[in-house]
Amino acid sequence: MQNQNVILPAGQLDANGTTLILEANGDLGSVDEVGNILTKVEGLSGFVRLKDLMTVRRGYVDPATKPVYFNAQPAIMVSVEMSDSEDIQQIGKRLQASVAAFEQKQPIGISYTFSTYQETNVTVSINNALSNVAQTFVVVVLVLLIFLGLRASMIIACIVPFTVMFALAGMRFLEIDLQQISIAAVIISLGLLVDNGLVVVEDIQRRIGEGDDPKQAALTAGKQFFTPLGVASITTVSAFVPMLILVGTEGEFAFSLGAVVGVMLLGSWLTAMYILPAMSVWFARTNATKSAGRQGFLVRLYGTVVASSLMFAPLIILLTYGAVVGSMTLFAGVKKEMFPLAERAEYLIYLDMPKGTSINRTKQEALAVEKWLLDKKVNPEVRDTTVFVGDGGPRFYLALNPADANPASAFILVNTNEFAGAVSGAKRAQDYLLENHPAARFKVKRLSMGGGESGIVEIEISGPDAEKLLDMAQKVELGFAQIPGIVQNENDWGNKSLKMVINIAQDKARELGVTSEDISNIMNTFFSGTIYSTYREGTESIPIVVRAGEAFRDSLEDLANLSISAGGRLISLDQIATFQPRLEYSQLRRENQVRTIKIFGKSDLLAANQVVDLLQPTLDGLQLGEDYKLNVGGETENSSKVNNLLLGGMPAALGIMLAALMFQFNSVRRVLLTFMTIPLVVIGAPIALLATDEPLSFFAILGMISLAGIIINNAIVLIDQIDIEWQTLPLKEAVVEASTKRVTPILLTSLTTILGLMPMAINGGALFEPMATLMIGGLAVSSLLTLFFVPGGYFMLFGGFSISRS
Incomplete structure (x- = not known):
């Protein structure tokens, strides 16, 4: 041939x-x-x-290397990836049209459908985020209406469309797409940007109420707050600097959040300085009552309490920092989580058969599972299924890491009609697989947001001896098995696979005129097939394979009875060879040239840090020795790395803050007092997370960083007002007068931010609910404390006690 x-x-x-x-x-x-x-x-x-x-026929590769099934039917999978410059919604529409056109040209029986369709998920996410924006805007306007009246609230509300237009232009310049992270940044910014407008408009109204000409009131307020609000905006934006320099997947998320908030605040400051004063002149009332008459009972009560509390300023500061320390200890009881599970109407099943299992046996197991999944009586929520045998399929999601190609593994993608069905269906599938498929190891998962898998714990042990590594790995797996809710417990070496070693009697083989190479070639042709030539058909080249019929190569007897041509006669293989079964490692992995085994564990009841705490006694009991190393990785390690990167960006953020504050105050004590307010963001945050059972996630940490900017903003405006009042009043009276003038803007800003975050905290999804909850709890407590902490700190740092004694 x-x-x-x-x-x-x-x-x-x-x-x-x-x-x-x-x-x-x-x-x-x-x-x-x-x-x-x-x-x-x-x-x-x-x-x-x-x-x-022999039988000569045309056929397919047997066994198939990577068969795919869609709803139990053989399928071909085409993966399409969008380029960076395109819009997924527009791409989705064009794909739908193209697929419909393809299907019309095909014979009956061939159908086209989408196994996973990203456009739907993106549209749902964006619509939910935009709904939260609308709800937040309505809440902010209602709060302003209640406390400031129609005209003032409408003037302040005008800052939102102007700022959003400015932000959209900035996003286009920075090449930031409209996605759920950038939209969430708009929601966070709404409360912050209203602050600038509220401070300016409230001051203009107060001056008009005191009898000033509206135009003069607007000019005076604009001049007074131009630098303080500008510096406050710079310090708030500088709090986001660590997000802007973060790298990796987390950096992609954080950059959008930090950059959009920064652009929004810049637009807010420009609008508050140049547009709102003009609108206040045009539309503000000129017959307002005097400021003293407008101050309500609560403002006067606050002034009385502040005046009384100044003599106890050291105690207030001491108690405040005591609350900070106490709140930090509460974080130990808060669940830790980098990114939550994605709220997508799908879940994944990973099937792992024992090493050495044929791909046909793996296919049988996977199709049996798929048949159960498609049973509408048992799983009415399942829309469709896709099975990849011997392969992990395409990477259709950022946090998805497809499994390596392996004949003993399969991957099943299950799409459901709605998100709730994915949650219940995954739990039902887990129970079914444990009871009905004991020969296989399964992992039932939902996709995680972010760059890594949520809740995963990875124990990495490295050293020279493979047997000792495997023994320690099995002990770790036993430790994982004792932890409640464990749904994943495996190592990356897998079980040992069975190998049959054919020991050829070399002397006898030589007498018969055959060599080990001859016998190996005969065996390979007989059982696996050998390509002897190529059949050419047009531009296609089809290999011609010679192999024994299936009935002659499916048992150990066939191996023993294999005929070998030797010395002019046929002999069976068992006449010149013995057979020795042997267990050997199916794979050995190395990192930096050192043998390394990784054990993975995950609980659906506990967070990764809680799993590590429960596993620690098992890890402590391992006798490593000096040649062996152990490392705890997974989500806890990723979280630590990201936190370290964020901390690495803090010096730059603090440097920008320091430069801006020194420009504003030119005073070490005033800058010190401003920085002293930053730890106040910790108070209230863990209590809110514990009360709602929300985790301390990556976005919750970003929310805490943004809180620092809000608190500094309030402190700057309050300190600047005290400086102005001190020019004409004694220190104590100046502190009290400034505090009463700024209490309304500070409380209204905090209230609008808190209530504006409520829609996100209630219905923002697993990604944003922890962040919104933390910001609400932290801002509610820290804003109230700032109203007493800053006046007391100013009074103490600038000699209030010595003045009082004299």
């Missing part, structure tokens, strides 16, 4: 001045020609045709 099926150059012929290129062609033109090849067989005279010795 090899000698005939060739197309070779045969030289050139000069025929009457024309050069003819010669080609010797023995090309096989059809499958029948393959079967009609003549050959000689030892022991038979003459020639016989190949088809008389």
Whole structure:
């Protein structure tokens, strides 16, 4: 076959001045020609045709290397990825149209459908986020209406559309797409940007109420707050600097959040300085009552309490920092989580058969599971299923890491009609698999947001001895098994696989004229098949494989009875060889050239840090020795790395804050007092998380950083007002007067931010609910404390006690 099926150059012929290129062609033109090849067989005279010795047929690779099934039907998967410059919603529409056109051209029985369709998920996420924006805006306007009246609230509310337009222009310049993170940044910014407008408009109204001309009141307020609000905006934005320099997947999330908030605050400051004063002149009332008459009972009561509390300023500061320390200890009881599970209407099933399992056996197991999943009586929420056998499928989601190709593994994607069905269906599938498929190891998961899997704990042990590593890994797996709610417990080496070693009697083989190489080639051809030639059909090249029939290669007896041609006669393999089964490692992994085994564990009841705490006694009991190292990775390690990166950006953030504050105050004591307010963000945050059972997630940490900017903003405006009042009043009276003037803007800003975050805290999804909850709890407590902490600190730092004594 090899000698005939060739197309070779045969030289050139000069025929009457024309050069003819010669080609010797023995090309096989059809499958029948393959079967009609003549050959000689030892022991038979003459020639016989190949088809008389074996069956010649055209077929598919058997077994299939990576078969795919959609709803139990054989399928071909096409993965489409959008380029960065495109819009997923527009791409989705074009894909829908293209698929419909393809299907119309195909024969009956061939259908096209989407296994996973990102456009739907993106649209749902954006619509939910935009709904939260609308709800937040309505809440903010209602709060302003209640406390400031129609005209003032409408003037302040105008800052939102102007700022959003400014932000959209900035997002386009920074190449930030409209996605749920950037929309969430708009929600967070709404309370912050209202602060600038509230401070300016409230001060203008107060001055008009005191009898000033509206235009003069607007000019005076604008001049007074131009620098303080500008510096306050800079310090708030600088709190987001660590997010802007964060790298990796987390950096992609954080950059959008920090950059959009920064652009929004810049637009808010410009609007508050140049647009709102003009609108206040045009629309503000000119017959307002005097400020003293407008101050309500609560403001006067607050002024009385502040005046009384100044003499106890050291005690107030001491108690405040005591509350900070106490709140930090409460964080130990808060669940830790980098990113939550994605709220997508789908879940995943990973199937792992024992190492060495054939792909056909793996396919049978996977299709049996798929059949159960498609049973509408049992799983009415399932819309469709996709099964990848021997492969992990395409990476259709950022946090999805497809499994390595392995004949003993399969991956099943289950789409449900709605998100709630994915949650209940995953739990039902987990119970079914444990009870009905004991031969396989399964992992039932939902996708995680972010760059890594949520809740995973990874124990990494490295050292020279493979047996000792595997022994320690099994002890760790036993430790994981004792932890409540464990749904994943495995190592990346897997079980040992069975290998059959054929020990050939070399002397006897030589006597018969065969070698180990001859026997290996015969065995490989018989059981696995050998490519002897290629069948060419147009531009396609199809390998011609010679292999024994399936009925002759499916048992150990077939191995022992394998015929070997030796010395002019046929002998069975067991006449010149013995068979020795042996267990060996199916795979050994190394990191930095050192053998390393990783054990993975996950609980659906406990967070990763809680699992690590319960596993610690098992880890402490391992006798490592000096040549072995142990590392705890997974979500806890990723969280630690991200936190360290955020901390690494803090010096730059603090440096910008320091420069801005020194420009504003030119006073070490005032800058010190401003920085002293930063720890106040800790108070209230853990209480809110514990009360709502929300985790301290990556976005919750970002929320705490943004809280620092809000508190500093309030402190700057209050300190600046005290400085102004001190020019005409004694220190104590100046502190009290400034505090009463600024209490309304500070409380209204905090209230609008808190109530504006409520929609996100209630219905913001698992990604944003922890952040909104933390910000609400932290802001509610820290804003109230700031109203007493800053006046008391100012009074103490600037000699209030010595003045009082004198």
